[in-house]
Amino acid sequence: MKKNRNQNQIHGVPGTIKFSLTFVPVFLGMGYNPVVSILYIFMPMVVVLGFSVYLDGMYLIPSGRRHQSSFAVIAGSGTNLCLLIKLQYNNV
Numbered sequence: 001m002k003k004n005r006n007q008n009q010i011h012g013v014p015g016t017i018k019f020s021l022t023f024v025p026v027f028l029g030m031g032y033n034p035v036v037s038i039l040y041i042f043m044p045m046v047v048v049l050g051f052s053v054y055l056d057g058m059y060l061i062p063s064g065r066r067h068q069s070s071f072a073v074i075a076g077s078g079t080n081l082c083l084l085i086k087l088q089y090n091n092v
Contacts, residue, residue: 016039017040020039024039
């Protein structure tokens, strides 16, 4: 069942990218057109996150590697925090 959900996520990315040019002005207004380019950049994250959930739930936790899974989550959170502080400090 997880396999089908991940396949749907992979197939949904090109569709979301394709229709974002139309849907962003309709739902957010014409002033939000720069958001479309951000969606193009971040939409592959849907596939990465889907793979991450699959790897964590189907492989790491059942095989007794909960520690590695927790370390990856904490490392990602720390990296995110450092980038947030750096970008906020640089006024980006």
